Amino acid sequence: MNQLAPMKLSELAPATEDQQMAFVQALVAGRSPVLAAKAAGSDVLSLYLARCSSADFDDLWNLALLARRDTALHEVMEKSLAATGTIVWEYLTGPDGAALLDEDFNAVRGPRLVGCNPTILSKLIEKLMASADKPVSTTSVNVSASAASYVSTDLHPLPRLINPETDECP
Numbered sequence: 380m381n382q383l384a385p386m387k388l389s390e391l392a393p394a395t396e397d398q399q400m401a402f403v404q405a406l407v408a409g410r411s412p413v414l415a416a417k418a419a420g421s422d423v424l425s426l427y428l429a430r431c432s433s434a435d436f437d438d439l440w441n442l443a444l445l446a447r448r449d450t451a452l453h454e455v456m457e458k459s460l461a462a463t464g465t466i467v468w469e470y471l472t473g474p475d476g477a478a479l480l481d482e483d484f485n486a487v488r489g490p491r492l493v494g495c496n497p498t499i500l501s502k503l504i505e506k507l508m509a510s511a512d513k514p515v516s517t518t519s520v521n522v523s524a525s526a527a528s529y530v531s532t533d534l535h536p537l538p539r540l541i542n543p544e545t546d547e548c549p
Contacts (some may be wrong), residue, residue, distance in 0.1 A: 393429035394421040400434050403427055406443035409450075462497025 394402065398421040405415035416423045430437045460466055471479040471489045479487045492500075 392425060393432050394419070394425040399426070399429055399439070402438050403443045406440070407446050409447055421472050429500060457469075460490075461498070463500045464492045467489045467493055527545070 401419035
């Protein structure tokens with residue numbers, strides 16, 4: 380005899396808005412949909428029903444997954460960079476040598492990788508990121524003490540923030 384009682388469609392209801400928001404927050408924090416549903420005090424089926432019935436919740440769900448993916452990629456990239464060289468924070472300058480400023484006109488600092496082996500770094504990046512042309516590669520990375528190292532200190536030019544009231548726009 381089947382121990383699972385058949386569910387009646389009338390008993391199924393989408394999750395409440397509070398449960399949906401708690402679920403999205405748990406997804407962004409890195410939980411799986413099942414654990415996020417438990418944290419929200421709901422079940423996965425109710426959340427999937429809400430996702431199907433609400434385009435806004437579906438968009439939030441997708442954005443939460445993308446945000447978590449970007450955070451994970453950023454963390455892996457930082458660890459990869461730190462493993463291949465030294466990250467130094469320095470003030471950024473534009474092509475004209477002037478300091479780059481943020482919206483509050485404070486000098487902007489950014490990370491720069493120094494003393495890395497570009498071969499190792501390119502393999503790590505290739506292994507980490509898929510492209511539109513190919514899936515993530517399964518390349519293995521072997522670090523050799525005799526590997527030649529090349530350090531590039533060139534920074535790509537960055538856009539300069541301007542104040543429209545006092546600066547002329549190009």
